[in-house]
Amino acid sequence: MDKTIQHWEQRGKQSFTYKGEDFYTITPAPFYYYRRNKILCFIKKQLDSLEKSCVLDFGCGDGYYSIFFSKQTEHLRFYGCDTSKAFINRAKINNKINSADVEFREIKNGIPFNKKFSLIFIISVFAHIYEDTEILRIIGEFNYKLFKNGLLVLVESTAKKSRGNKINKRRKISDYINYFNLDYDVIDITHNPKLFQTFINRTLLFFLRLLFFNNNGVLANKNRFYILISEVVYWFSTKIDALFKNSDGYTFFAFKKK
Ligand SMILES: C[S@@+](CC[C@H](N)C(=O)[O-])C[C@H]1O[C@@H](n2cnc3c(N)ncnc32)[C@H](O)[C@@H]1O
Numbered sequence: 001m002d003k004t005i006q007h008w009e010q011r012g013k014q015s016f017t018y019k020g021e022d023f024y025t026i027t028p029a030p031f032y033y034y035r036r037n038k039i040l041c042f043i044k045k046q047l048d049s050l051e052k053s054c055v056l057d058f059g060c061g062d063g064y065y066s067i068f069f070s071k072q073t074e075h076l077r078f079y080g081c082d083t084s085k086a087f088i089n090r091a092k093i094n095n096k097i098n099s100a101d102v103e104f105r106e107i108k109n110g111i112p113f114n115k116k117f118s119l120i121f122i123i124s125v126f127a128h129i130y131e132d133t134e135i136l137r138i139i140g141e142f143n144y145k146l147f148k149n150g151l152l153v154l155v156e157s158t159a160k161k162s163r164g165n166k167i168n169k170r171r172k173i174s175d176y177i178n179y180f181n182l183d184y185d186v187i188d189i190t191h192n193p194k195l196f197q198t199f200i201n202r203t204l205l206f207f208l209r210l211l212f213f214n215n216n217g218v219l220a221n222k223n224r225f226y227i228l229i230s231e232v233v234y235w236f237s238t239k240i241d242a243l244f245k246n247s248d249g250y251t252f253f254a255f256k257k258k
Contacts, residue, residue, distance in 0.1 A: 004128065005083065007167055012062075012086025014218040018227065024062060026217025028205055028230035031197060034238075035250065038192065039155050040068065042252045043121055046153050046188075047073055053118035054079060056111070056145065058138075059125030060104065063091030067100045078102040079113050111141050120146060121153040126176075130166045135179060143183055146257045152184060154253040158191070173251050184255035195247035196240040200233050 015022045018029040025032040043065065047055065052075045057066035060080030070078040080102055082088050091104040105112040120142055129135055142152060159170035177186060208229065209220045220226050241247075 004130075004166060008082075008084040008128075009086045011218075012084050012090055014216075016218055016222040018221065022062075023221070024218060025221070027201065028217075028234070029221045029227055030231045030234040031201070031237075034234065035192075036064075039123060039252070040065070042155070042190065042254075043069070043153055044072075046119060046121075046151050046254055047076065049151070050076060050118050052076070053147075054115055056081070056113070056117045056120040057102075058111070058120055058122045058142075059083075059128075060091055061087050061123075063087075063094050063102060063104055065121065065123060066102045067091075067094055067098050070100045070102050071098065079115075079117075080104045081107045081112055083107045111145055113145075115145075116147050117145055117150060118147055119151040119153065121155075123155040124157070126154070126171070127157045127164070127169055128167060130164075130169055132175075132179075139179055139183075143257070148257055150257045151187075152180070152253075152255040152257065154255070156251060156253075157249075158251040159248045170248065176251070176253060180253075180255045184257055186253070187256050188252070188254035190252040191249055192251070193241050193244045193247045193249040194237070195244045195249070196237040197234075198248045200237055204233065205230065 011024055015024050018033065023029060023032065047069060054077045055069070057063070057078065057080040060066055060082050063080050066078040066080045069076070080091055081104070083106070085106050088104050088106045095102050095104060126135055146152060154176060156176060157170045158173050158176070160172070162169070162171045162175060164170050173189065173191065208226060209217070
């Protein structure tokens with residue numbers, strides 16, 4: 001099995017509980033939780049502009065976002081797809097637990113829904129695709145699947161200079177703008193700097209995991225002491241990051257199809 005597929009199949013089977021919810025992230029839970037709230041607000045703003053129509057969650061993971069929005073917006077119909085079978089199974093279970101009505105399908109050969117969408121959102125997926133050509137191929141698929149004037153909402157880790165490995169690659173904001181340049185207009189870009197958070201993630205929390213718990217982010221997140229330290233570090237990092245501009249971070253993009 002391909003290494004990246006193997007990685008996601010494994011991740012799809014791990015979890016921990018934070019604030020009474022199930023998560024699978026390797027990011028310290030408090031950092032993930034607050035970022036998720038910001039993402040929800042950004043996507044909600046774009047969804048509010050839609051009339052009755054269909055929305056696709058591409059690379060949906062455990063389906064949290066589409067399930068959440070499907071409960072809030074009855075006039076919209078949500079669909080989710082992912083290359084990982086483990087995550088699609090998990091999304092289907094979450095769908096049932098939450099009595100939601102999202103349709104989840106595994107990607108085997110392209111987007112597995114025979115319909116067009118008014119909005120497609122992609123959260124933290126492109127950073128896990130190493131080859132630019134593969135990203136351009138997927139954007140080509142989006143072009144067929146989005147209506148004219150449809151919205152494409154992208155949330156990604158970004159950096160001043162592209163860097164990373166096969167599993168996690170940060171790209172520049174301008175790289176993402178260039179990918180969409182020909183067929184889309186930019187309607188919103190919000191950059192959330194997190195230089196200090198990145199530093200903390202990589203060093204302090206890395207050593208904490210190594211020394212006291214387990215160097216697996218999901219398992220570390222099960223430890224209350226680790227969570228407590230992460231809460232404190234998160235509070236400081238937001239103050240420090242507010243001082244930086246144009247640093248590493250995560251960026252919210254909204255594009256409109258021409
Ligand atoms: C970090 S998770 C994000 C999941 C979800 N979007 C979220 O924010 O909760 C990355 C997801 O991308 C999926 N993925 C990786 N490569 C993909 C590809 N080429 N096409 C679609 N999904 C992919 C993985 O299986 C995984 O579920």
